[in-house]
Amino acid sequence: MNKRTLLIITGLFLIGAFIVSGCAQAAQPAIVIGVNAPLTGDIPKVGEGSKFSAEMWLEDINAAGGLDVGGTKYPVEIVIEDNESKAESATKANTKLITQDEVLVIVGPQSSKQAVPAGGVANDNETPMVSPWSTNPNTTLDRPWVFRTPFLDPFQGPVIANFVTDEFGFSKAAVLYDVASDYPKGLAEFFKGAWEDVHGADSVVAYESFTTKDADFSAQLTKIRESGAEFIFTPQYYNEVALIAQQAHELGWDAPIVGSDSWGSAELMNLCGDDCKGQFFSTHYAAAGATGATKEFIDRYNEKHGYVPDDVGALTWDTMLIIQKAIQDCGTITGDIATDRACVRDALAQIKDFDGITGKMTFTEEGDPIKCAVIVQISDAGEFEFYQQVCP
């Protein structure tokens, strides 16, 4: 291969390039929404719930022939990025969505360890982001571009404390939580604070912890039994809840075990069985006995994917609808991505009394929602039945 051949090849390529460029067409402007979800890694089920809900929403939009903004129908695209349940992948995925895919708004990431760093990226790049699951205050703190749809733990802790006080009249609490995991640890602290506000210092008679992936809780449960506690509060995930409830009953514990929104998974009853029946937990929505839009969503999801959606699925559904409302409230799509993003952010901040399937929502200055929690009782049929609603 000599210089001449090289030159000839170059010439041919350049000619080819110009011919192709002559045929280039301008692309149809579309609304692109990014979903940053943990499809692999520690919590794939959570990512899957979000993905399915987002896809269902897209189906609706496509069936309507696009998203109607100010009288014009725009085609909508969803770009789903896997963040592998890792902090650095979540920032990479967000950067890619913002700079490469030029999304209008980002949904996700779900868990706080990804949402906190990813929220920083979204805020620095002035792109609105709505996390459907993260409860860590730092996700939205001092970040005008970042929002979330679940209620926060400082609200949920007192909700449970007040519910148990009113319902059972107990005054001695035991807490069993995972010290190595962000969410249970935070919620355990907020609960403890709220309980002690009502019943005085030392009213939490046992405050026991374990580490992620522990499977034997007999030491902690024995201590709890001996402490004279009247109930156990355990803000754990469904797999641990099953083990805790079973082991507690084996040790002769027959008082209530109360939980938080992390209990609300379709898997819970498969693992826990009879041991969880009759127990209470606080959550975002009650699947059993739901009516109206909530029931419609649950039935559709169940039919398509074969299981009742977890709270993350329902919260993502609400997030998609909130985004839709914000885009529509915005009025026009200019095509200039920076202007449109700013417009959507402002519209999000002004959302009031949004009627979602997980309750009415109004965003605060911080981008956190003011919304009600639901107390759910697990029925004998293993369904999560609505018990009462607690509003701030």
Add this chain to the structure above:
Amino acid sequence: MAVTSDTLPTNRERVGTLAARISEPFVLVPILGWLVGALVAVLLEQFIGLPIARAFGMVRIPALFGILIFFEILSEIFVAFVELLQVPSMILMQLPDFLLFTLENLAKLPGVILYVLLIYILPISLVARLTVSPSNWVAGKLFNFRSWLSVLLHIALMYLILHIWTDVTDYRLLVARLILVSVIITLSLNVINGYMGEFSCSHPGFIALGAYGASVFTVGLFVNDNVLGTALLPETLARFMFPIGLILGGLIASLGAILVAIPSFNTRGDYLAIISLAFMFMVKSLFENLEVFGGPRGLGGQPDLATLPTVFFWTIVGIWIMNNFVRSTLGKALNAVRDGETAADAMTVNTRRTKFTAFLFGAFWAGVAGGLFAHVIRYVNPGTFGLQMLAEVLAMVYFGGLNSVQGSIVGATSIQLLGEALRPLEIYKWLVIPLLLIIVMIRRPTGLISFTKFDFTSLIKPKKEPGGEV
């Protein structure tokens, strides 16, 4: 290479001759020539990349040499194929749709390939080939004048190329910074696992110590934070104090390494692996329980200090120092310990001191890399430094090659790029990457480029004497 007409060449020979034929015109191109070519390519992309990408049917410049688009297309076809198989009775009905979809997606490929050819491959090879004489002349003059100046010039040129390349999108910038950080991590683990031949699993622990050390330093001193309190010094100072924070992080990691090194003096192989693995978990649960540093919620709000020049600088310094370390007498002692500890002992190598130094040295650089990592992501939490990170760093070392600087650079870059490119495959990604690792381990048990010496000064030498015959 002469092939006689009556003996047909085998496939391997054909590939060999083809490779030789393609590389033949480029044999005499010095590194300087390649760098100038790359500079031309990135400048070309900067100025006319977008119109060309648009002309080839892409919305914007492909971020990572088109490999992202390539795998996106593959994964879309793959997902469609899986969907097709899910309803066996409908296969025939849906087959035309599927084929159409496949064709539509495949039709995007030539544009990407053309773009890569036109923007990268063609300019680089042309410039490299056409400037053989001048670049050799300049390289020779520079090298004979002051070899250190020549080295500095080459590095400056590399930085310039990287800077212009990452200027196109923030995504490239982030990926490039993370790759540079992982090069330091891989090389520092290679010192222990490759050059010293141990199997240490404590690296995520060292990285965590460095990340937290540097973060506590910068966040505590320069940022108003609700975990660590108000800033003690103005934030403008942070830029200048950052190296101190990084070195502090490295030293803390070294301190942690002492904890692993002392009990592991008399152990090798599996036992060291277990001790170091235990250390990794200890560090993780230490930070989970240390409420002052945010506990499991992690520590965020690091100032944006790990910019591309900073990370590039530390990577170059890291490679330079680690390369000198493994080529020193102590480095030879490391190899001796790896090949036979008793024999090394008999040959007056102080094996205990050697292992100790190498462990502390590797941990120091892991700590520095951890500090950089924390400031690239601008958030650290204990969960990051677990088994998943361990698997990744080990994969980078063993994929790239043991006992080799080039191998570490190649391993870190390729695993990081692959991880990025295969993301659209979602769960199947974890089928593809391990499979690739297995293939590499079977074909090349010590990694892609292993047991090499890295000598930058001899690399940048001109390929022919100035004024000499071709």
